[in-house]
Amino acid sequence: xxxxxxDLKDEVIDLNMVQRMTDSGRRVRFAVTCIVGxxxxxxxxxxxxxxxxxxxxxxxxxxxxxxxxxxxRGCGSWQCGCGNPHSLPxxxxxxxxxxxxxxxxxxxxxxxxxGDVAKSLLTLAGVRDAWGFARGNTKTKVNxxxxxxxxxxxxxxxxxxxxxxxxxxxxxxxxxxxxxETDVDAQEE
Numbered sequence: 001x002x003x004x005x006x007d008l009k010d011e012v013i014d015l016n017m018v019q020r021m022t023d024s025g026r027r028v029r030f031a032v033t034c035i036v037g038x039x040x041x042x043x044x045x046x047x048x049x050x051x052x053x054x055x056x057x058x059x060x061x062x063x064x065x066x067x068x069x070x071x072x073r074g075c076g077s078w079q080c081g082c083g084n085p086h087s088l089p090x091x092x093x094x095x096x097x098x099x100x101x102x103x104x105x106x107x108x109x110x111x112x113x114x115g116d117v118a119k120s121l122l123t124l125a126g127v128r129d130a131w132g133f134a135r136g137n138t139k140t141k142v143n144x145x146x147x148x149x150x151x152x153x154x155x156x157x158x159x160x161x162x163x164x165x166x167x168x169x170x171x172x173x174x175x176x177x178x179x180x181e182t183d184v185d186a187q188e189e
Contacts, residue, residue, distance in 0.1 A: 002065070010036045010061045011120055013045075014141045015053070033142050034060040035149075036068070037124025041172065044068035045121075045149045047142070071125055072155040074170035076105030084108070085171045086128040090158065094150025097143040098136035103151050106131045117141050118148040125152055 002008070014033040019026045030053050037043040046063030050056035074089030075082055087105040094101050101118065106129040112119045114132030122130055138144045160170055 005038050005042055005068075007038050008036050008042075008065070009039065009124060010034055010064070011124065012057060012060075013117060013120070013145050015057075018049070030056045032056045032060040033145060034064050035121055035124055035145065036061060036064040037121075037126070039124060040126045041073060042068055042070055043121060043125040043149070043152060045145060069149075069153055069156055070172055071127075071152050072158075072160070072170050072172045073127060074105075074168040075108075076168050077107045077129075080107035082108050083169045085169055088127060088130055088155060089160070089164075089168045089170045090155075092151045092154040092158070094147045094152070094154060095136075096146035096150060097140065099138055099140065099143040099147040100135045101144070101147040101151050102133045103148070104131040104133075105129075114148075115144065117144045121145060121148045121152070 012032060012034050016031040018029045018031055029049055029051055031049045033047050034057065035045050044064040044067045046060045046067050048056050048059035048063055050059060072089055073085040075084055076087055076089040086108055088103055089105065091102065091104045108129055110129045112122050112130055114122065114130060115134060115138060118132050134144065
């Protein structure tokens with residue numbers, strides 16, 4: 001994946017210390033959850049466990065690179081209609097454990113109105129504007145991250161006709177378009 005997508009960024013979502021009791025004392029292991037993305041249509045999530053923190057993080061990043069998906073982006077908000085792929089093309093839902101996440105397209109300039117964990121996933125996926133709703137025990141960061149990843153995976157699974165692709169300007173994968181604050185201000189005027 002490093003050769004195919006050279007500009008990948010990674011982030012540690014959760015680092016948890018797990019202990020088990022043996023006859024000789026406590027055995028400590030670390031459970032790590034990481035996300036990897038290029039900020040332009042590709043995102044991956046990975047988990048790993050190990051005796052030391054550093055190698056566990058590296059293993060989780062490698063697992064995330066093996067678990068990459070390509071998401072669809074577009075301008076699915078009826079309020080916007082700008083035609084740039086800055087948001088999600090349609091409403092998607094994903095669930096893991098008790099957590100259910102619903103992501104909806106937002107007009108340009110709203111930014112990411114979601115929780116912290118979902119915000120880091122959507123940022124690394126290249127989504128600039130979205131509304132998010134979460135139900136369940138969102139304090140469990142791993143389930144919240146996995147539910148958001150499942151919702152993003154639904155963008156790739158959903159079938160879209162060519163007419164819908166053109167009207168919502170749906171793109172899949174890298175576009176090379178980067179948005180900045182000045183671009184948003186210029187388009188609003």
